Amino acid sequence: MALLEVRDLTVVFQRKGEEPFRAVDGVSFDVEPGQTVGLVGESGCGKSVTSLAIMGLLPKRGAKISGTVKYDGTDLLKLSDKEMRDRRGRDLGMVFQDPLSSLNPVVPIGLQVTEVLERHRGLSRKEAMIEAKNLLDKVGIPDPNRRLKEYPHQLSGGMRQRALIAIALACRPKLLIADEPTTALDVTIQAQILSVMKELVQDLGTALVMITHDLGVVAGLCDEVNVLYGGKVVEKAMRHKLFAEPRHPYTHGLLASIPRLDAAPGEKLTPIKGSVADNIPWEHGCAFAPRCPNALDVCVQVTPPEEDQLGRLLRCHNPVVPGTPAAEEVPV
């Protein structure tokens, strides 16, 4: 049994006087200890809502959550608020995109780390201070003794993100959810943070759910990749398989549309047409169909089912034949 089993997770936002909005629509995935699973997609694909739903951080009112999120056999969605609070920080750690707004600005970093240690691991103040120092050291913060006394605004963005990871790791959670942890950082700092996370997974056997829009980050870090579009997983495969042979036209198009550092000179980019505003609802076919170069008439009539193709899950009526170059839209 996997450490985390997400089955058919669906989140529907209902605002008064508006159509209900399915932000996440039947997402399923497993995470094993020591494994990194990536959720990739652009803004509005439901990747962040998925992570918030797993952590029980969505507002009770307005968001209807269904499906199951089994952590070590218990369904997190069925736990009370108090039980969930106990789990967060102890079993489940989370790292957010914006480290400044996720840290308390008026409390020194040290206290924010020791607080978690005292609360969840029952350490004394003294033990907690020593442990906090070790944690900061582990995530690569120089001169931790001094940093412990400083406030978040005195740290740089990269250091703040490290501090946030240190807090998330304070209780040695078995599962860490990282929501765009490096998006706000520069690439050289991103490389530092990613290497810290990689070490954690390798050395401590932490299970990591990596949420990002950056396919490059996914390619280097994740074992299994889930590509999300319009709230559904449209393609799921191990990373080598996915990047070598993207089958869903969205995955395929995404890879063809990003400039690669190692591309040959003069290579053209092939953009995906339109924007997410052009999506159609999943009930009426495939959300991606209006933007899809491979779309057939059936794509706007029947919701494509999820099919298992030799260890790859695919939700598409007309997948890309391996080896096809990315095609610009054929004029209709």
Next chain:
Amino acid sequence: MSETLVSVQDMKVHFPIKRGVFIDRTVGYVYAVDGVDLEIKRGETYGLVGESGCGKSTLGRAMLRLNEPTAGKMVFDGQDFSALKGEELRKMRRRIQMVFQDPLSSLDPRQSVESILVEGLRAHDLDKGKESTSKRLRELLSAVGLPSTALRKYPHEFSGGQRQRIGIARALALEPDLIVADEPVSALDVSVQAQVVNLMEELQEQFGLTYLVIAHDLAVVKHISDRVGVMYLGGLVEEASAEDLYAEPLHPYTRALLSAIPVPDPVVEDRRERILLAGDLPSPANPPTGCRFHTRCPWRQASRCDTERPVLRELKPGHKVACHYAEQIRSGEIQPHEVKPILVEEGDGLSPDVPLVGPASVTEALNP
């Protein structure tokens, strides 16, 4: 045609750090741009790349005189743009246009697309008669791939990619020679970025434009640029053709930067060796002595690096680098070593992550 269109000479932008209640006392300077020379040839795309806080945006704005440079000048098409004043400056602005990072905030929310596009025409008396203007607007929209129904709409009614097209159409309206694009795609979704990049390339071909593209994403810059300049803490550290820079980066910082950029290909990623830089970017208010990069450089040597600021020199034809030991690093004579991260003082409240957008924002960031 390889005639020089833009020549920036020893450009400096220092923002004063002010303290005080009644009378502002200058207690120091943020050396946002500290002596940059560069040349842009007519019809080429010059990419300026660097991490946040390196001064690339400030340099772009100083060239456009949206920030007044502290020293140095920019010669545009043989004329000293930095010396122009009043009406002369305003008239000259027609020829140098800008595309901004955030397409929503750079469009006035109260203006319809038509009035956004007409504004520039009117400012330069290009608005000749209703008929010709309306024809011009339609041409502009079709050049950036928007239907003419867009004219009556307001910015908030468009998607991010469409808004950026409007921003480009606005710049294009005045038939400029140079377009400075500051992070033109970084606010857009990945699948939409390529649309804008391709559009910019098409327009360059169609109208013979010269671009200065400022971005943090080296992959985008490499794709779109002919030549690339790499900035670190207010200065250019390397300049080369896009291919050359990628094939053989000569400056240690460029090497680290290139190695840090993830490539969407697991095969490449697994093989790659990362040069992890230690610590953070030092504060531009208190830059290191000598080579700005020596505090984090894995190739740092005992002499010269911390005392003497290296100048940009041509190592190979068309490939310039500002490093004392570039030859030895290139030949492998000097090997990288471990670097202990040095504490970066944030006591001033100035974080290198605060983009240096303008004097006001910097002084405000410094006066909490």
Next chain:
Amino acid sequence: MVLGLSSKKEKIDGVAESAGVSLAASAWKRLRRSPVFLTGAVIIGLFIVVSVLSPWLAPHNPSEPMLIDQVVKARNEIPPAQPGHPLGGDLQGRDFLSRLLVGSQQTLIVGVGATLIGLAGGLFLGTLAGALGGWVDSVVMRLVDVMLSLPSLLLAFSIAAMFAKPSQFTVILAVAIVQIPVFARLLRGSMLAQRHSDHVLAATALGVKKGAIVFRHMLPNSLSPVIVQSTLVLATAIIEAAALSFLGLGNPDDRIPEWGQMLGDVQNVFDTHPHLAAYPAICIIIVALGFTLMGETLREALDPKNRR
């Protein structure tokens, strides 16, 4: 209806045919659906209608002491409610209902007048400081700081007391001057934010003239907090004018009634005839509430974060 793929594809990256919806239009669309705004608007609408039509609505002449024979000063008796005079009379035997109705007119004039003058002064100073910056900004803002450091009522008293003969105009002026720094500071703040906004930089880069940038871009985009503030100021202006009248710094001519002044006149008989104070007080509270409700909902509607 199932549309074909081709029709879906045609709409890709499209822009709808319809005319655009400006910010003001979309704010209005949201306001129309807000019950809070409608409540405020109905209150204010009624208030304006009543005050304009009050000379005709009032059953009697508000300055004619027609019930003077029922006033017995010694026994502190005033005319009670009676047929033709549903609220009775006041201390001078004048019809109380008529005074209340006609009083709305003066209250409206004082409120709107003080707000408009305050707004004009604030706009002038705020634009000056925000558009020019530098030492002009420093001078204007220090002046504003000094004015703001005095309690607003105290400042209004001092200004009102400076005039040899108090009149309605001195009340309006006193209240207006107190509001100027509030508007000026608000406008200057949002002008400064506009000055460094991308779209103003974009206009500069386009080569748009400085004056046009200030009046076409910076000022209009800075106005929404000021508009909201002015509805809130209307409420405080009415209350402050009432306070001035209550303290005897209002219009001494009590033939033309005004709610604050009516409140002030009856302070000696408050324990025996509380209704004389209660009615004008309730009127002031309701009108102030109406403006506040409108202001708050307007603030929400104009907030760009709520834009859809």
